[in-house]
Amino acid sequence: MPSMNVESFNLDHRTVSAPYVRVADVKQLPLGDVLTKYDVRFCQPNKDHLEMPAVHSIEHTFAECVRDHSDDVVDFSPMGCQTGFYLLIAAQPDVPATIELVAQTFQDILEATEVPAANEVQCGWGANHSLEAAQTAVKAMLAQKNTWDQVVAP
């Protein structure tokens, strides 16, 4: 296949072993700052996916809670294929530290009693949420934390 502009379009999704946390892109900005984009993958591509209410509630709760642990988070957004999320951090790549940050935030999600901003004022589809489904997905991924740094099956 020809080389494409988007990093993940050059990733062979058949070879990865989810769940994992990997560096998808590193951008050196003109003034010297560095942006690192992480692929936080919950589900094995083309085998499994999250339902949208789970994706949406993970997105809201993670986005709110992760900023309690780091001032460097720029963005946390779902992948359209519903198998994971992109986490954008204004710092040099550091997979072990990012794994700890993600795990800490997952713990917050497990302890949450409601999804932040799940209403018509603060969200574009406030009814499309499931905290229970989000917690189930996060719990399953957290259970495999010891292999999050292994992107390809051994």
Ligand SMILES: [Zn+2]
């Ligand atoms: Zn929303």
